[in-house]
Amino acid sequence: xxATAIPNAPAPKRRANALTSGQLPRxxxxxxxxxxxxxxxxxxxxxxxxxxxxxxLAAIVYLLFVGIISSVVENRRKAVDRIVRGVxxxxxxxxxxxxxxxxxxxxxxxxxxxxxxxxxxxxxxxxFNAQTLKVTTxxxxxxxxxxxxxxxxxxxxxxxxxxxxxxVYLVEYGRPKAWMNRxxxxxxxxMTGIPSIVAxxxxxxxxxxxxxxxxxxxFSAAIALCVLMIPIVVRSSEEMxxxxxxxxxxxxxxxxxxxxxxxxxxxxxxxxxxxxxxxMLAIARVxxxxxxxxxxxxxxxxxxxxxxxxxxSTLPVMAYTGYKFPxxxxxxxxxxxxxxxxxxxxLVVILNLIARLIARLFAPKGLR
Numbered sequence: 001x002x003a004t005a006i007p008n009a010p011a012p013k014r015r016a017n018a019l020t021s022g023q024l025p026r027x028x029x030x031x032x033x034x035x036x037x038x039x040x041x042x043x044x045x046x047x048x049x050x051x052x053x054x055x056x057l058a059a060i061v062y063l064l065f066v067g068i069i070s071s072v073v074e075n076r077r078k079a080v081d082r083i084v085r086g087v088x089x090x091x092x093x094x095x096x097x098x099x100x101x102x103x104x105x106x107x108x109x110x111x112x113x114x115x116x117x118x119x120x121x122x123x124x125x126x127x128f129n130a131q132t133l134k135v136t137t138x139x140x141x142x143x144x145x146x147x148x149x150x151x152x153x154x155x156x157x158x159x160x161x162x163x164x165x166x167x168v169y170l171v172e173y174g175r176p177k178a179w180m181n182r183x184x185x186x187x188x189x190x191m192t193g194i195p196s197i198v199a200x201x202x203x204x205x206x207x208x209x210x211x212x213x214x215x216x217x218x219f220s221a222a223i224a225l226c227v228l229m230i231p232i233v234v235r236s237s238e239e240m241x242x243x244x245x246x247x248x249x250x251x252x253x254x255x256x257x258x259x260x261x262x263x264x265x266x267x268x269x270x271x272x273x274x275x276x277x278x279x280m281l282a283i284a285r286v287x288x289x290x291x292x293x294x295x296x297x298x299x300x301x302x303x304x305x306x307x308x309x310x311x312x313s314t315l316p317v318m319a320y321t322g323y324k325f326p327x328x329x330x331x332x333x334x335x336x337x338x339x340x341x342x343x344x345x346x347l348v349v350i351l352n353l354i355a356r357l358i359a360r361l362f363a364p365k366g367l368r
Contacts, residue, residue, distance in 0.1 A: 036062035113339025155225035163233025191231040199227040200292025218307030221297035236278025
């Protein structure tokens with residue numbers, strides 16, 4: 001007995017896929033955001049416009065509109081996904097808004113001086129005419145640029161070896177439960193929370209006891225910055241060394257190499273990019289410090305490239321004193337303060353680019 005086909009049999013209906021049915025347009029979220037901004041602007045135009053209130057109200061309207069429309073057209077799962085994604089984006093924008101605002105303010109106010117060679121490469125000075133009893137002030141940032149590089153460089157040369165070697169001990173040699181590991185970790189945690197002014201007072205007191213009163217110097221300020229840099233370098237380097245696979249270490253030991261050779265030839269080159277990133281974070285943390293340098297190195301308009309004698313100036317201290325203690329040309333002092341702030345930002349960017357280049361050159365070939 002053979003089965004006969006039923007002529008003109010209706011095709012079976014396909015079940016709608018809940019994951020693909022009811023799709024909103026690709027630019028729906030963008031259109032919704034523009035609509036929310038317009039609605040919020042119209043509402044606040046009636047009751048009184050405010051930028052902060054406009055942004056907050058637009059965010060609320062956007063989330064409500066997207067959630068309702070998506071739940072009706074698509075489904076509840078996609079609606080929740082769109083709402084959560086909107087909340088994450090809004091939180092991200094709120095986080096970077098102060099950064100962008102500060103950066104734009106510094107660029108707009110300091111660009112005129114920061115990009116002027118006569119300001120960057122001129123040494124500031126203060127002169128007094130005994131006949132006319134007039135004080136003349138020459139505005140320049142070269143002494144502050146040199147002081148920033150010298151003080152930060154000395155602090156980096158001291159802090160980076162101490163921090164990386166401490167991290168190598170904690171990861172490669174010390175046992176996690178040993179008293180030495182726990183003691184070092186505890187001290188690093190304590191140093192991380194030390195206020196910067198306390199580090200400056202420590203360096204000032206130390207050199208006052210050793211050299212006498214008013215022992216202001218760039219080296220004293222560098223020691224204060226070391227107190228702030230070392231725990232950051234230790235913590236970041238420790239985490240980077242822990243990320244190096246244990247298989248690499250075991251393969252090196254299997255070839256008969258010593259622990260020292262394994263660390264210097266395998267572990268450190270593999271983690272070089274992360275180590276340099278940690279070092280740059282530490283430098284960025286201290287290069288903008290004002291209080292410890294102002295306490296330990298004081299401030300001067302005179303050029304001084306000797307870190308072991310007399311006061312030195314740095315860019316953050318110059319920006320602070322330009323606003324706190326302006327000269328007779330008040331507007332000129334304010335402009336120089338903004339220019340010093342922008343020069344500091346540019347200097348940090350340049351140092352980061354150099355560090356990235358070094359990390360790329362010395363990283364293993366497979367990690368470049």
